[in-house]
Amino acid sequence: MSGTNSRLRALRAWFDDRVGILGEMERLGKKKRVPLHRHTIWYYLGGMTLFLFIVQVVTGVLLLFYYRPNAEGAYESIQFLMTDVHFGWLVRSIHHWAANLMIFTLFIHMFSVLLLRAYRAPREMTWFTGVVLLALGLTLGFTGYLLPWNELSYFATTVGTRIVGVVPWVGQFLLGVLRGGNDVTGATLTRFYALHTAVLPALVFLVLGLHVYLVQRHGMSVPPEVESEEKPPRSIPFLPDFALRDLVGWLAALAVLAALAAYFPAELGKKADPFASAPVGIKPEWYFMFMFQTLKYLPAYILGFEGEAVGILGFGLAGLLLFLVPVLDRPSVRGQRTRLFVWLGIAMIVYIVTLTIIGYAVSPKG
Amino acid sequence: MSVRALVACFALALAAAPAGTAPGLAQGTQDAAPPRGDTIANAADTTGAASADTTGGAGAAQPEESCVSCHRSLDSERFSAPAKAFHNDIHASKGFGCVACHGGDDKDSGFGAMDPAKGFIGIPSRRDIPELCGRCHSDAQFMKRFNPSLRVDQVAEYRTSVHGRRLAAGDTLVATCADCHHIHSIRPPSDPKSNVYPVHVSQTCGRCHADADYMKPYGIPTDQLQKYEKSVHWATLSQKGDLSAPTCNDCHGSHGATPPGVSSVVNVCGQCHAVQAGRFEASFHSEIFSMIGAPGCVTCHGNHEIHAPTDAFLGVGDSAVCGRCHTADSKGAQVATGERSLIDSLADRMQVADSILGRAADAGMEVSQAQANLGNARNALIQARAAIHSFSVDSVRAKIDPGLEVADQSATRGRDALQELQVRRLGLAVSAALILLVIVMLVLKIHRAGRPTRPGEGKQRGNGGEGSHGR
Numbered sequence: 049m050s051g052t053n054s055r056l057r058a059l060r061a062w063f064d065d066r067v068g069i070l071g072e073m074e075r076l077g078k079k080k081r082v083p084l085h086r087h088t089i090w091y092y093l094g095g096m097t098l099f100l101f102i103v104q105v106v107t108g109v110l111l112l113f114y115y116r117p118n119a120e121g122a123y124e125s126i127q128f129l130m131t132d133v134h135f136g137w138l139v140r141s142i143h144h145w146a147a148n149l150m151i152f153t154l155f156i157h158m159f160s161v162l163l164l165r166a167y168r169a170p171r172e173m174t175w176f177t178g179v180v181l182l183a184l185g186l187t188l189g190f191t192g193y194l195l196p197w198n199e200l201s202y203f204a205t206t207v208g209t210r211i212v213g214v215v216p217w218v219g220q221f222l223l224g225v226l227r228g229g230n231d232v233t234g235a236t237l238t239r240f241y242a243l244h245t246a247v248l249p250a251l252v253f254l255v256l257g258l259h260v261y262l263v264q265r266h267g268m269s270v271p272p273e274v275e276s277e278e279k280p281p282r283s284i285p286f287l288p289d290f291a292l293r294d295l296v297g298w299l300a301a302l303a304v305l306a307a308l309a310a311y312f313p314a315e316l317g318k319k320a321d322p323f324a325s326a327p328v329g330i331k332p333e334w335y336f337m338f339m340f341q342t343l344k345y346l347p348a349y350i351l352g353f354e355g356e357a358v359g360i361l362g363f364g365l366a367g368l369l370l371f372l373v374p375v376l377d378r379p380s381v382r383g384q385r386t387r388l389f390v391w392l393g394i395a396m397i398v399y400i401v402t403l404t405i406i407g408y409a410v411s412p413k414g
Numbered sequence: 415m416s417v418r419a420l421v422a423c424f425a426l427a428l429a430a431a432p433a434g435t436a437p438g439l440a441q442g443t444q445d446a447a448p449p450r451g452d453t454i455a456n457a458a459d460t461t462g463a464a465s466a467d468t469t470g471g472a473g474a475a476q477p478e479e480s481c482v483s484c485h486r487s488l489d490s491e492r493f494s495a496p497a498k499a500f501h502n503d504i505h506a507s508k509g510f511g512c513v514a515c516h517g518g519d520d521k522d523s524g525f526g527a528m529d530p531a532k533g534f535i536g537i538p539s540r541r542d543i544p545e546l547c548g549r550c551h552s553d554a555q556f557m558k559r560f561n562p563s564l565r566v567d568q569v570a571e572y573r574t575s576v577h578g579r580r581l582a583a584g585d586t587l588v589a590t591c592a593d594c595h596h597i598h599s600i601r602p603p604s605d606p607k608s609n610v611y612p613v614h615v616s617q618t619c620g621r622c623h624a625d626a627d628y629m630k631p632y633g634i635p636t637d638q639l640q641k642y643e644k645s646v647h648w649a650t651l652s653q654k655g656d657l658s659a660p661t662c663n664d665c666h667g668s669h670g671a672t673p674p675g676v677s678s679v680v681n682v683c684g685q686c687h688a689v690q691a692g693r694f695e696a697s698f699h700s701e702i703f704s705m706i707g708a709p710g711c712v713t714c715h716g717n718h719e720i721h722a723p724t725d726a727f728l729g730v731g732d733s734a735v736c737g738r739c740h741t742a743d744s745k746g747a748q749v750a751t752g753e754r755s756l757i758d759s760l761a762d763r764m765q766v767a768d769s770i771l772g773r774a775a776d777a778g779m780e781v782s783q784a785q786a787n788l789g790n791a792r793n794a795l796i797q798a799r800a801a802i803h804s805f806s807v808d809s810v811r812a813k814i815d816p817g818l819e820v821a822d823q824s825a826t827r828g829r830d831a832l833q834e835l836q837v838r839r840l841g842l843a844v845s846a847a848l849i850l851l852v853i854v855m856l857v858l859k860i861h862r863a864g865r866p867t868r869p870g871e872g873k874q875r876g877n878g879g880e881g882s883h884g885r
Contacts (some may be wrong), residue, residue, distance in 0.1 A: 130780040137780065203437075292860050296853050303849045310842035313778035 077287030080267065085274045085281040090160035091290075092297040093153050094263070099298040100150035101252070103305070104188075107143035108245065115195070117241035119234030122197035123319040130316060141309035147189055149301065149308075151335045154185050155400075162373065162393040165380055166269035172374035174266065177259040179371045184252050189333055191244040197237060202320030203330045205240075206232045211343065214356040215364075231322065272385060331407065338403035339363055479520035480527050481512040496598040503600045508560055515546060541581060543590040544569050571670035578670075587628070594618055596804075613652060615661040616642055638662075641719035660686065680710035687711075693803040725761065728802055730755040752807040756814045757798055763821040764791050770828030775834050784827035791820040 065073045082091065114133060115123040129136035158178060161167060167175035194205040209232065213223035228235030274281055284290055332340045342363075346355035369376065379386035485497035494564050500506050505514065513520045517533035528534045538546050548569035550556055557566050568591075572578040577588040593611055601608035609618045620639035622628055629636050642648055642662070650659035665674060674682045680700070684691025694700055694710060703710055714735040715723065730737035730747045734754075740746035767788055774781045794817025801809045 127780065127782065130782060134573075249730075258521075289860065289863050292856050292863065296856050296860075299849050299853050299856070303846050306842050306845055310838045315778055316780055316782065318782075 072224060074287065076264070077291065078089035078285055080264065080286040081270050081283040082286055082290040083270050083274075083281040083283045087164055087271050087274065090157075090164060091268055092294060093157035093160060095294040096297045096301050097150055097153040097157055098256070099301060100146045100153060101256070103146040103302075104143060104150060105249070107139050107146065108249075111143060112245065115241075116365050117195075117238055119197060119242065119320075121296050121315070122195060122237060122287045126316055130391065133328055137313055138309055141313045142305055144314035145305050145308040145312075146194060148334070151189055152186055153301075154167070155335070157399055158182055159243060159393060161269075163390055164271040165377070165389065166268070166271070167374040167377070168272075168380050169374070171262070171266050171269055174259060174262040175374050176371060177255050179263065179367075180255050181252065181259060183367070184255065186250055186335060188244060188248050189253070189335060191248065193333055194232075194237060194240045195244065196316060197320045198317040199320055199324070199327060200330070202232060202322070203326045204332050205236070206326075208336070209236075211360060212355065214354060215360050216353075216357050219357070233322070272380075276385075296353065333353040334404060334408075338400045341403045341407040372382055417864040419444075423536065436445070455509070479511045479513070480523045481516075481518070481520050484527075494549050499598040503598055504602055505600060512548075526675050540586045540590055541584075543592055544578065547591045551756055568669040571667070574672070575667065575670045587631075589622060593622075610657075610663075612657045612661055615663055616648065619662045638718045641717075645718060645720045646722040648719060658686075674709075679712050683711040689797075690803045693801060693809070697803065697805050699805055723799075725757050725799075728757065746805075749805055749807055753805075753810045756810050757795070757802070760791065760795050760798065760814050760817045760821065763818060763825070764788065764795065767791070767821045767828060768827035770825050772830045772833065774831035774835070777832070779831040779835055781828060782830050784824045784831075787820055787827075788824045791817040791824065793817075794820065 060070060082088070083300075111129070114125050114129045114136070116122055126140065126285075130140060131137075145407045159177065161178065190208060209223060209226050212226060213219045214221060224230075226236070226239065227233070228239050270281055331337065339359075343356050343359045346359045348355050350358045373389060374381075377386075377389045379388070482497045483498065485493050488494045488497075497512075500512070511520055513516070513533075515538065516704075517535045518527050518529065519532045520527060522529075522532075526532070528536070551564075552569045553565050554566045557564055572591075573582070577590070580588045581590060596609055603610045603612075603613075605611060606613070608614065616639055623634075624636050624639040626636045647660050650656045651661060663671065664685070666672060680691050680695055684695075691711070700710065703713060709717075714727070724733075726733040727735050729750050730740060730742050734750070736750040738745065740750065768785075771781045771785050771788065775785070794813050798810050798813035798817065801813050804810075
């Protein structure tokens with residue numbers, strides 16, 4: 049055993065003499081310290097999201113070995129994967145559930161940063177890149193949903209892209225670009241496939257790289273409440289203390305993923321039939337439900353404009369305001385204590401949770 | 415009312431004579447004596463001339479005829495209704511006017527329009543109606559210009575029908591063209607408002623055939639409509655909206671309507687149920703039924719009140735039809751019981767397979783291919799049910815055996831899926847236990863790793879990354 053360890057150490061020393069990256073990473077990891085206080089638990093959400101993204105990349109690549117990106121073969125290739133490929137069901141189920149968990153942890157991470165006001169200077173760019181990552185995550189979810197080419201995904205995408213079409217002036221153009229034609233067809237599937245497996249992951253890698261670098265550069269933010277306490281917070285080194293704690297979170301996420309995949313394997317449903325009538329109760333993925341539900345409640349016309357168009361513009365504006373929070377929260381920039389944006393964040397959470405619950409429980413017609 | 419309209423009323427009243435009309439039909443095709451014995455010939459000439467004009471402009475917008483403008487303003491419903499209804503008529507849409515059937519001169523705004531010398535025949539005699547319609551509808555060359563796919567043998571067929579033969583014998587109570595197709599609002603059979611649209615045919619026939627008083631002279635039953643509306647055919651037509659489901663004319667014929675004879679029943683049913691009819695005709699039952707005068711399919715399935723057949727029809731039990739002729743110890747009963755046993759075995763095993771696959775699918779297992787394969791067993795069952803009309807156990811077994819094989823394969827796939835589900839859950843339990851163990855070990859290691867420090871205390875070597883913790 050000791051012989052093996054000494055050989056591994058020798059191999060690492062040989063590698064480090066030539067590349068030097070492992071030693072540098074260890075040096076940085078040991079130098080970096082993470083504050084420990086009553087809100088430290090929220091620090092783990094970012095790492096957990098990163099872990100789930102890595103799971104997505106790995107399982108996504110495995111899925112690529114079998115997936116056929118065309119309307120004639122997509123459904124059948126997933127069916128083959130789930131029935132005839134060893135552990136194919138597990139790969140797809142993990143990919144499915146990791147996507148949902150990643151979006152969930154993304155939201156929690158974003159709201160924890162918002163409520164702890166970790167976006168304050170000098171971390172504005174960290175926030176900006178984080179919001180962009182949230183948007184990219186949602187787009188990955190939207191584009192990936194269509195790929196199994198089953199009945200639900202087909203009609204949900206038809207509805208989802210139609211909503212894009214109501215955006216004033218550019219809606220129809222965007223609709224055409226998204227669908228690759230007037231309707232959701234095999235051309236749409238190919239586009240979504242390209243976006244989901246190449247364009248969006250490339251963007252995520254770029255922005256995620258910047259985001260992680262910025263977190264490393266500025267360290268963890270300490271909430272103003274903790275900062276103003278008499279004693280400065282205690283801290284632990286990133287390596288090995290925080291990394292080990294992070295690992296516990298990752299393993300817990302892995303256990304949850306395995307349980308979900310075993311007890312609720314991702315279903316395939318019926319193959320999409322563009323000529324069939326839409327099944328009753330078409331719903332988007334849960335993370336779009338609050339927007340979908342809001343659009344349902346809007347009147348047909350608001351001040352002479354189409355209700356859905358106003359809704360879409362409203363969500364666009366809300367997204368922009370969320371992006372600009374570090375700029376808009378002027379009192380925090382000036383070092384003043386204000387809870388305005390905390391209350392705004394809580395209001396957002398209440399709104400999203402309420403509308404999502406209503407979307408699943410009440411499900412008004414139309 | 416204008417003087418011209420009053421005079422027109424008077425002239426028409428003179429021309430028309432009351433006579434029997436099929437119940438529920440609008441007035442107009444009364445058995446009135448034609449104004450002249452050669453009306454049809456004249457009308458034919460007139461129509462010929464008119465058609466030369468009319469067809470030249472068929473389909474084009476035409477100025478309103480004098481007939482319509484005058485009749486529409488008459489107070490009497492009897493005279494105004496035809497003029498008001500005619501704009502819905504297919505003939506109007508093709509550019510034909512009143513004179514095409516009634517003769518006369520629609521360019522003349524006075525009495526001259528109804529001058530018999532100009533071919534005016536007034537209300538056609540019921541006996542003459544088939545010939546009147548046939549002048550155009552039996553002329554292939556002429557009809558081709560409007561609807562090349564429309565048949566031109568309706569009148570010839572009508573002459574062979576019970577209606578046509580009785581009309582020729584002088585019975586003017588029987589149905590003629592106008593009784594079924596309407597008089598002045600004739601629509602194509604494909605028009606849902608038409609009397610002869612498939613869903614409306616039974617009501618159209620039933621107007622006469624379900625009227626006990628009207629049918630009394632003929633001494634035939636009048637419960638056909640009532641029975642038909644309890645049948646699987648009517649349910650398919652009216653509830654499922656399947657327009658290919660049979661209604662009266664599909665079995666009795668449209669223009670040549672006649673009750674199918676004992677020997678032709680199988681041919682009639684066989685138009686749709688071809689496999690069953692073919693097997694029946696090749697069987698010994700066909701010959702025996704002919705000998706004893708029992709109509710083929712009707713003997714077991716009935717005629718107008720045909721219910722969806724079930725497997726219970728087969729055998730010698732209470733609901734079985736075979737037992738009506740075969741005693742329980744007869745060879746026929748043995749064959750029926752043997753066929754029933756085979757059918758039941760496949761149905762039962764399909765149910766078992768379906769249930770297992772359903773449980774697997776509900777648990778999230780992907781068994782859609784096996785569920786689709788089970789469709790082949792369903793096909794085998796359908797073929798076996800058709801094969802019973804050959805009254806041979808071997809014929810039925812030849813269809814059942816492949817179905818049993820598919821059903822068993824599907825059930826096996828379902829059981830495998832359920833077993834795999836247990837393996838997955840066991841795998842999950844093992845991996846979850848391993849993950850938990852690693853978590854516990856990590857937690858222990860974290861506790862051993864040392865206490866957190868504050869700036870300036872013991873082990874601190876940095877201030878939180880390359881930047882600061884706080885602002």
